[in-house]
Structure formats: C-alpha cells, structure tokens
Amino acid sequence: MTVTAFHPRPEPDEVARVTSTAAELLEVLWGRASTAPASASQLRVLLILEHHEGINLSTLAESLASTPPSTSRLCDRLQAAGFVERAVSPADRREVRLRLSSRGRAFLADLRVRRQKELRAVLSHMPAAKRVALLEGLDAFCAAAATRIRHGAADSDARTA
Secondary structure, X not given: OOOOOOOOOOOHHHHHHHHHHHHHHHHXXXXXXXXXXXXXXXXXXXXXXXXXXXXXXXXXXXXXXXXHHHHHHHHHHHHHOOOEEEEEOOOOOOOEEEEEOHHHHHHHHHHHHHHHHHHHHHHOOOOHHHHHHHHHHHHHHHHHHHHHHHHHHHHHHHHHO
16 A cells, blocks of 8 residues: 655645554554553553553643543543552642552563554565665654644643643
C-alpha cells in the first residue's frame, strides 16, 4: 500500500495525512497485540501515569479531556484490577495522588513487547535505508511532540494557577 508520492520538501499537511494513516495502521497492528484486560481509555490512563508519577485526579482528568467523576470511575476500575495505586498527598490530605502499581508496570511492559513484535514483522519487510530514515524522522517527531506536550502542560498549569 503506497500512502503517497513524496515531494522533495513535503508540506506539513501532507506529512500529517501520512502520519495519521500510519497511526491508524498501527492501531490495527496493535489490536493484534490485544490490550486486554484494559480498555483503550484505561490504557491511556496507564500511559499518562507512567509518565506523570503521582499525578492528581484533576490533572489526570484534564489530560484525558474528561471530567473528574468519569476519571475517578476509570481509576476505580484500574485500582480494582491492581494496575493503579492511590495515595493521599502528604501536602494536602484532600488530594489523591495516582501511580502505577508494579502490576500496571508489568502489564505495560508486556504490552510493549507484544506490540514491538508486530512492528518488527512489518519493519523486516522494509529496506534498511528506509528504516534508518523512519527512525530519524520518528526521533525528530517524538522530540517535537514531547516539547509540545510539555508546553501544553505548562500552559494549562498557568491557566489554573
């Protein structure tokens, strides 16, 4: 499947379209590496908690673009499954801090192994030079996305302060 014919200097719109297609194909591939027993929403919570250890419920809800009650119910289910731990904040007893349990970390590690297996199968069919180009592009993409996410978090912190 050819997604596009590339121009020497592709425009952001073209790259965004191809990246969206790649993300959709990744979803299909990763579906083969089942996320059971966690739903897609629960998986998103686990991934956020992995990167923001000790986040509070309000900040998590904001990260999910959800309401605190919905996010709390999501965390209830993850806690019941043994994936999430809640702890009272030492600074404010009314605030609950969330963190991944060792079981949650093990689940994510196992999921990544299964997903990487699916990706390796696809990447093995690509020429080495294209894999190098993909790696370089994805490194740059990850750096830019991480910067945007950090700045977005700083912007939302400034709005709520």
